Amino acid sequence: MQETFTQLIEQCKDALKAVRDRAALEAVEIKFLGRKGELASLMKQLATLSDEEKKIAGKVANETKEKIEQMIAKAKEKIAREEEKTRADREWVDVTAPGVFPNEGHLHPISQAIQEITDVFAQIGFVSVRAPEIDWDWYVFESLNMPPDHPARDDWETFFIAETKGQKARGEKGRLVLTPHTSNAQVREMEKGKLPIRMININRTYRRQSDPSHTPMFHQFEGLVIDEGITIAHLKGVLDYFAKSFFGPDRQIRLRPHHFRFTEPSFEVDISCGACGGKGACRICKAGWLELGGAGMVHPNVLKAGGLDPEKVSGFAFGWGVERTLVMKEGTKIDDIRILYKNDLRFIKQF
Numbered sequence: 001m002q003e004t005f006t007q008l009i010e011q012c013k014d015a016l017k018a019v020r021d022r023a024a025l026e027a028v029e030i031k032f033l034g035r036k037g038e039l040a041s042l043m044k045q046l047a048t049l050s051d052e053e054k055k056i057a058g059k060v061a062n063e064t065k066e067k068i069e070q071m072i073a074k075a076k077e078k079i080a081r082e083e084e085k086t087r088a089d090r091e092w093v094d095v096t097a098p099g100v101f102p103n104e105g106h107l108h109p110i111s112q113a114i115q116e117i118t119d120v121f122a123q124i125g126f127v128s129v130r131a132p133e134i135d136w137d138w139y140v141f142e143s144l145n146m147p148p149d150h151p152a153r154d155d156w157e158t159f160f161i162a163e164t165k166g167q168k169a170r171g172e173k174g175r176l177v178l179t180p181h182t183s184n185a186q187v188r189e190m191e192k193g194k195l196p197i198r199m200i201n202i203n204r205t206y207r208r209q210s211d212p213s214h215t216p217m218f219h220q221f222e223g224l225v226i227d228e229g230i231t232i233a234h235l236k237g238v239l240d241y242f243a244k245s246f247f248g249p250d251r252q253i254r255l256r257p258h259h260f261r262f263t264e265p266s267f268e269v270d271i272s273c274g275a276c277g278g279k280g281a282c283r284i285c286k287a288g289w290l291e292l293g294g295a296g297m298v299h300p301n302v303l304k305a306g307g308l309d310p311e312k313v314s315g316f317a318f319g320w321g322v323e324r325t326l327v328m329k330e331g332t333k334i335d336d337i338r339i340l341y342k343n344d345l346r347f348i349k350q351f
């Protein structure tokens with residue numbers, strides 16, 4: 001009898017060795033300790049023994065039961081520990097591991113340049129205004145000292161708005177055009193009737209052109225300052241400030257006499273070449289200088305068109321392309337200006 005109990009303990013031990021989870025352990029527990037289990041059926045057999053034998057066998061049976069209970073309790077603890085460990089492993093987070101960054105976009109290089117130009121002029125009190133992109137002939141040409149049959153108007157190669165049924169493209173201020181420059185802001189600003197004027201107008205402009213250095217749609221920025229006693233010295237100071245702020249502190253500007261209809265005197269503004277430091281011997285510049293754009297003192301006829309008295313007030317204006325200015329800053333990164341509008345991410349991501 002005793003031997004049978006010892007065997008039962010050994011069987012239980014073997015069964016427990018194979019146990020890996022709670023369910024398997026429960027099955028072993030039922031098999032050995034359950035009401036219809038192995039131990040219970042052995043106990044039943046005790047009934048057939050004599051009183052003397054019962055005493056001894058009963059003792060062994062109890063010891064066996066205790067032993068099996070202990071073994072199962074131990075196995076339970078072991079499984080609980082393992083479960084705890086797996087849970088901790090699963091939930092463990094390495095806070096020092098590098099994160100996964102989402103793919104971040106940024107403003108288009110042209111938008112960045114517009115923002116930067118606006119900020120540079122805001123520093124010296126230029127207010128950002130926005131003149132219409134489609135405007136009357138009067139604001140685009142005539143008020144700027146370019147009468148209807150003047151040959152200067154041919155230079156612009158303007159897009160005119162077509163008349164359609166029920167939509168007039170002609171009024172008392174002439175025909176409607178897609179603005180070929182941002183100078184339409186000049187007289188519009190004067191008409192507001194407030195001095196001093198210190199404005200910057202950055203806008204889309206349109207011309208019939210498309211080649212490596214021109215696109216049919218591009219951006220210009222226009223500066224205008226009008227007050228009593230404004231001189232060329234102010235113009236030069238503002239342009240010098242812009243060149244140093246936008247391109248770098250070592251850049252110089254120079255004014256070359258030129259002719260525009262809406263300014264008198266007029267200038268072409270050059271900036272010293274950044275590639276050769278203004279020394280000359282270089283592929284990009286002409287003898288150390290790069291052409292930035294036009295500027296000048298506002299023509300008396302333009303002041304008059306804006307309702308101002310040229311005897312009392314004076315002012316200066318300047319304006320040139322945002323794309324061109326950006327190309328001059330970025331240099332060889334942009335060798336064909338049309339790439340700015342091709343939405344090629346390989347290009348755009350460089351900025």
Ligand SMILES: [Zn+2]
Pocket residue numbers: 273274275276277278279280281282283284285286288289
């Ligand atoms: Zn150069």
